[in-house]
Amino acid sequence: MRFKEDSIDSVDFILRKDEVLTVILGGGKGTRLLPLTEKRSKPAVSFGGKYRLIDIPISNSLNSGFEKIFVLTQFNSYSLNRHIHRTYSSNSINQKSFVEIIAAEQTVSSVNWFEGTADAVRKVLPYIREQKPKYVLILSGDQLYNMDLANFMQTHLSDPDTEISVASNGVSEEQIYGLGIVKTTEDGFIREFIEKPQDIHQVESCKQPNGSYLANMGIYIFNTKTLIEVLEDPGMTDFGKEILPKAIREKKVKSYVYEGYWEDIGTIRAFYEANLMLTDDVPKFNLYLEKTPFYTRPRSLPPTKINQAVVNKALISEGTILNRCEVHRSVIGVRQYIDQGTKIYDSVIMGLDNYGSFDRVHGKIPNGIGPDCEIRNAIVDKDCAIGTGVKLLNLHSYTEYEDEFVKIRDGIIVVPRHTTVPDGYSI
CATH class of the missing domain: 3.90.550.10 (Spore Coat Polysaccharide Biosynthesis Protein SpsA; Chain A)
Structure with a gap:
């Protein structure tokens, strides 16, 4: 050599x-x-x-x-x-x-x-x-x-x-x-x-x-x-x-x-x-270096659609639909749907493996994040369905906590994969 x-x-x-x-x-x-x-x-x-x-x-x-x-x-x-x-x-x-x-x-x-x-x-x-x-x-x-x-x-x-x-x-x-x-x-x-x-x-x-x-x-x-x-x-x-x-x-x-x-x-x-x-202006771990790219699975996904949304210091992955929502200092995964009136701060939203339906059928909560939610300091794992008016805020400042919808670890709210969070849920 x-x-x-x-x-x-x-x-x-x-x-x-x-x-x-x-x-x-x-x-x-x-x-x-x-x-x-x-x-x-x-x-x-x-x-x-x-x-x-x-x-x-x-x-x-x-x-x-x-x-x-x-x-x-x-x-x-x-x-x-x-x-x-x-x-x-x-x-x-x-x-x-x-x-x-x-x-x-x-x-x-x-x-x-x-x-x-x-x-x-x-x-x-x-x-x-x-x-x-x-x-x-x-x-x-x-x-x-x-x-x-x-x-x-x-x-x-x-x-x-x-x-x-x-x-x-x-x-x-x-x-x-x-x-x-x-x-x-x-x-x-x-x-x-x-x-x-x-x-x-x-x-x-x-x-x-x-x-x-x-x-x-x-x-x-x-x-x-x-x-x-x-x-x-x-x-x-x-x-x-x-x-x-x-x-x-x-x-x-x-x-x-x-x-x-x-x-x-x-x-x-x-x-x-x-x-x-990764949302910093110049992150310590930089994904944007041409000579040393990071490889991952290629996906044939449509472009991200932003419909009257406010986005600030965020990574928005391909295939995402942002509908009249706000996303601040957060990472949004592939195919993620976020509905109107929802505000997301300092959170990691991992995305969806498939779109499913964005419309409620017989009261079923569809994949994605519904309208009028507020999410702060959270990790939402893949393929979660978040209902209308859900508040993930950790209002009581729990370090460790869990119920059937969320688990709090190190003070971070985690919504486990494939979880359906009902309308009006608050933590």
């Missing part, structure tokens, strides 16, 4: 395709993102109006020239598998490239499902070996970032002694408790790794001169030989908790500091804020 300058365009694409295999971890149960993950995995959750979270790592890999991709799936995988199949079929990208799903399976040698991040990769080693990669790039399926992974690879290759590279990102003291924190030497090699510290004193020696801490992003490059070696012990099931702490004692493990935006979508609050951030 040969690299010249820092630019993606200067990389030898032919050799890179042959020697690098990307493995994307399809996520665990995602319990902290319930109810959005009640019937789908985290990477399958809608994001930014028209995307799924899985589109982010796949697009990063494709944009960087790494076009041989395995996606490992297990929990609530139907929606994710279907999206990947519809979006990244061999007909839509170069025939020599692929995005393939490897679902958890029972075999003669193992009757157990994936039991952790490292165990998932261990169980698919036979398929990795078939591709004969020199390097394996491991990505998480539920994070937001726009990274030139070719530069990451170039850093990995800059020192021939490097066996493992770990992408890291500077985080504040408040963020360290749910992440793995690394301490590096002056030449960038990791000499200490603390997974999800319980006390600030555990990571005092890891503090950077600017006051931040370097957090493991869950993005790795392994020399394939090294990957096979570190996965030999079947009792070690997780990269962060077990594989990396041992590897830094026995292998040459280097840190690659990524200074751009990175968000681990772990909670309802994090998901909500990441979506609304």
Whole structure:
């Protein structure tokens, strides 16, 4: 593999395709993102109006020239598998490239499902070996970032002694408790790794001169030989908790500091804020960069129709109909219908999989959001039917609450998928 300058365009694409295999971890149960993950995995959750979270790592890999991709799936995988199949079929990208799903399976040698991040990769080693990669790039399926992974690879290759590279990102003291924190030497090699510290004193020696801490992003490059070696012990099931702490004692493990935006979508609050951030004038995570587009399923939908509506700082996806309503600092998904007199503020409306009827038939509430509603600080999942005069406001400032129509998590109102909210409902 040969690299010249820092630019993606200067990389030898032919050799890179042959020697690098990307493995994307399809996520665990995602319990902290319930109810959005009640019937789908985290990477399958809608994001930014028209995307799924899985589109982010796949697009990063494709944009960087790494076009041989395995996606490992297990929990609530139907929606994710279907999206990947519809979006990244061999007909839509170069025939020599692929995005393939490897679902958890029972075999003669193992009757157990994936039991952790490292165990998932261990169980698919036979398929990795078939591709004969020199390097394996491991990505998480539920994070937001726009990274030139070719530069990451170039850093990995800059020192021939490097066996493992770990992408890291500077985080504040408040963020360290749910992440793995690394301490590096002056030449960038990791000499200490603390997974999800319980006390600030555990990571005092890891503090950077600017006051931040370097957090493991869950993005790795392994020399394939090294990957096979570190996965030999079947009792070690997780990269962060077990594989990396041992590897830094026995292998040459280097840190690659990524200074751009990175968000681990772990909670309802994090998901909500990441979506609304997209409405900023210049968002930290920018969907409007021509050289690094984010791919998703192509849809043959009509243009958005805006009929005397007020729209301010909002993302409005294709096929949407806004009828004499107001939308402020919100993300509106595909096919969404919003009726007259309704006001939406600071909310994520995920859209509809099909239009259905916009007219009431025998009193039935149609898909979409009815007239004279007010929705604030909410997430409305896909295919919901919101009746007339519904008020989703969290008037009592609940942090946690639920009834048959809504669930409040982290102070955010969530309307679960396929929910019908009756006329006049208020919270």
